[in-house]
Amino acid sequence: MKLRKIVSVILMLFISVLSFAQSGKKLDKIIKRDYQIIECSIAKMSDKTVEYSLPGETVQISLDVSQIARIDFASGRSQTFDVTPNSATPNTSGQVAASAEMKPNTIAILPIPYVNSGTLETSEEMAKFAQNDLYNKLLDKSANLFPLTVQDLRVTNSLLHKAGIDYKNIDETPIEDLQKILGVDNILAAKVSYTITEGSTASTYNSGNAKVSDDNKKVKTNDVSTTTASTQTYYNYMVYFDMYKNGTKIYSQTRKPFLNIKDSWMDSISYLLKRSPIYVKK
Template sequence: MTLKQKFATILMLLLSITTFSQKKLDKIIKRDYQIIECTIAKMSDKTVEYSLSGETLQISLDVSQIARIDFASGRSQTFDVSATSTPVSAANPAVASAEMKINTIAVLPVPYVNSDNLESSEEMAKFAQNDMYNKLLDKSANIFPLTVQDLRTTNSLLHKAGINYKNIDETPIEDLEKILGVDNIVAAKVSYTISQSSTATTYDSGNVKVSDNNKKVKTNDISTTTANTQMYYYYTVYFDMYRNTTKIYSQTRKPLLAVKDSWMDSISYLLKRSPIYTKK
């Protein structure tokens, strides 16, 4: 084999290795906000079987734990647990029904979860819910003929039904509309991770002193070190809208900036692009 042929063989081998290493994987987005990068082998009505990168062992996952699958081909599939639930009137006659208010939208509590340890914050869940509620009120002219249900009414009805930010995702939308007495619902989730970087800066300063006796110059050097820690927040905002139990809008967005409150910008962006919003 000539040197040229050897070079061509090595080049083809390197290209094949690079292509293999860059092979796209499927992504399973779970309802607890965990993302699993894998290769899906088999799907049924009840389970999804997959294997992790570099492994042949197949793992089975119940579809009730899955929110969405983004396939390597570019296709996405959303899993709606409520769609397979037994109708409320037949299965849950004990669910208290509020008087139905037509063209009314309710803002649900917003689960706010650290995806590293899956810890959720009640304070931030309420803050995010209040932020979205106020944004809708400020743009009430843009969502006409919809009106926004008072937040106290929403939270009071949810509390009476035993529903809070921790189990809100487990309650079918048809139940929530019945409990709240509304025909429109906006639901969001905020998942985040935090990282930090530290830098140290040293400043040198000199104090020059002249002696009149011998004309000598003396310098006293002072060194000061300042440490600075920068926090970075990486968010994923999940945003859904429902009308008469049907999902009419579903988007996921990551803020451009990794700053503490950047999730709020994503909420504003998604609200303005939702089907209930019209420009005035």
């Protein structure tokens, strides 16, 4: 009788340990191209399908490999599936972004970070404004850029948005990935860094009424002295200007505007563009 009780206790302990081990088992992760993550146990893989079962289930589910971007196995090994023109490429955020069809001799203008180097604050409004300004400059000088074609700004920003990329993380994304996402072989990347300082100036104006004395000498009376103070705002810019072709940096310059006025960074952008390798004087 005692032996049966001992066997029962041992059996229950074994089942508990087994259940605990199964519940704590590391799972495989399937990262699909639509960003869905499936935690599962992979049973079988082939060139066309992956078969897996969900935790606590024995039924096997088949998934076409064309829907899979990457598999992170419980062992720590990862397998990334081939990227084709209609497939995907992982970006730095860990998501999967679709690759656009490659358009040769096309240049895309990236969002331009507009950063206060003192506070590290960025402005989305100014980043879009700067990007749009540079885009319009390229369109205006399109004859000087031949044979390059400028990618429509809406297309560029739409593809970046789908990939989860904006002015805040554009610097963290490799150029090779950006070219695949945008489908271009040329990229123009710029950045505007600035600080704002203020200076005060004062001017004094003297006035008075003069009259002639009995000895014909002029004397001043009722003198009035007025002092006016004004505050001047100075914008100290540094413009960074980079061009890439097929993943290789072909031009990199920085320029500080001659004037310290609010929009002087735009003059530096124009200056650097006209001296870049893609610009041909006519």
